[in-house]
Amino acid sequence: MTDAELIEKLKADLGDRVEIANPAPRRLFLKVAPRVLVDVTTRLRDAYGLVFLSTISGLDNGATFEIIYHFSTPGQDFNIRTEVPKDAPRVPSITPVIPGAILYEREIQEMFGIVVDGIPDGRRLMLSDDWPEGQFPLRKDWRHARPQEVIPGGES
Amino acid sequence: MSFEIPIGPQHPALKEPISLRMTVEGEVITGADIRLGYNHRGVEKVAEEKNWTQNIYLAERICGICSHSHATCFVQGVEKLMELQPPKRGLYIRYLVSELERVHSHLLWLGVAGHEAGFDSFFMYTWRDREIVMDLLEMITGNRVHYAINAIGGVRRDLDEGQKAKVLEGVATLRKRSVYYFRIGATEPSFVARIAGVGMLSLEQAVALCACGPTARASGWARDVRKEDPYAVYDELDFAVCTADTCDVLGRVVVRVKELLESYNMIEQMIRNLPGGDIACKAPRKAKPGEVVSRYEAPRGENIHYIKANGTDKPERLKVRAPTLGNYPATVEMLRNGFIADIPLIFAAIDPCICCAERTVTLIGARSGEESVVRMSDLRRRALARPENALLKRNAVWPF
């Protein structure tokens, strides 16, 4: 199925729940609202064979967070994006639909401070045990203060 | 009575020193849990502070074994953002290095698989042959591991006639030796019996848990980015996607062996059809605002980079997903119902980038709370001494 045919089919199927963009061959960007995310994902999985989730990217756009779910099928690459406000960042978990999403959801949770509702396992994944609470390194306004380094044996 | 065994984080030879926590019932694993972060270097944040060219070298240092994969995946995306069309010759040389890297990575992995199964001469043989590829890579690029051959818009170094002849000669030697060793493997029943039926991952589980690369292909799921999303030169090459349907470590060995032979073919095709012309075109310093999803089939599976540009000479966001991360949920599933003695083998089978040369495992007795340290070599020894009680072992055949 070519990209154009697929877009027509998706538009007919999902209606105004999605906005579809096709910036490059074999790349589709679908924009959905967070509340229909799980419905759309379930529908796409069952009807279009979107079973393979490559990863979930988080983006800090200033006032909002954007979350992109990168799926792929043998023909196309589906990127489902959704946007949440920064003062109340909550998205539903898609792990019940795609079990392989668990690690990526844990990752955006700790890196951006986005709360994933209904995540089966919300523990820390990447950051160290002594990492302070409430610090999210991939947010744009987060800055790292580099500790003073010591030169062993002193300066020569 | 169930015990809990923490494994790691001191995995001296792993890409990601990872902490696995196993719940065991006697010898059988009933649950596994993963804690990452021992190797988290914050690459995605660092990338936002470096310019496009500097980021090639940063992307290369995400992983030391598939270094070219990450650099290529990044460069591929940036070229799309900058709307560059690199010259054909440059692309051929770039993907020639990719395939040579795949050969080096799979040979490395085969050696590790042999080592973990207790077949150390196999390890030494494959690593000796790996040096042939390393020499070829050093000759083409100038370095053994971080090749740094990619530039935005092409490659940095050209290939001359003498080098082409040497690559062909090296590949011919490798093919001959590979086939010979695999025949040795075929007549070595204890090796086949050790790896057959270990670390089962059914097709349904592989699909549900989004396994990728040889792990997914060994469960019969024919996914390969080179075939389904052919980037750059791959639609001009003739190759097949290799799969196996045994769903175990044996299948993963078979898939990698077949891929090695396919890679030798691809290298020969690329050398024979190497077009003339330039190797690189000039790249602008800045990229227009935009976003791109770049996919690449690394030796371990699908690499995906999401790059967003904001019009400056630095990326707004670089998101990297390495295949090993995608395979962790599947690994947890494979470990379940396995034996303690199979942990090194199963964990090595997803190819978590390198040989688990020697690791330290701490066994904590649930009753006494005492810790005793067991070396990976001891575990391996136990593995070898394990009675032949597993299923599927007796009738296992080497498929070559």
Added chain:
Amino acid sequence: MLNKLARWSRIKSPWILHLNSGACNACDIEIVAALTPRFDVERFGILLKATPRHADVIIASGPVTRQIRERIIRIYEQTPDPKFVIAVGACAMSGCVYRGSYNIMGGLDQVIPVNMYVPGCPARPDAIVDGVVKLLGKL
């Protein structure tokens, strides 16, 4: 007399612990490659050990990540005296490209004392062998 014997055997056959302190794996495969037939460090009596309690020399690669720092100190303390540390690769020396990242301590010498630095990104196996031999020469 016993000291002399211990010193002699340490020089003739140093046992090595390979420690990944958050490296990108490139130095690690080069360390393993040094064990394989092309370079074969075992002919010098150098033997790779699994536990710090048996090791004389710690070969560490990688910038120290925040999570692994405590573990490195523990491993260093578990190694019996006299112990020597070799930092392999640019990361273990200064942090290399990751320098300035939030999760990097910036070089092995920020955490434990280092006796020898082997430069390179990654260091070649022959450079690593040379580093060990030079260290033995200083004993």
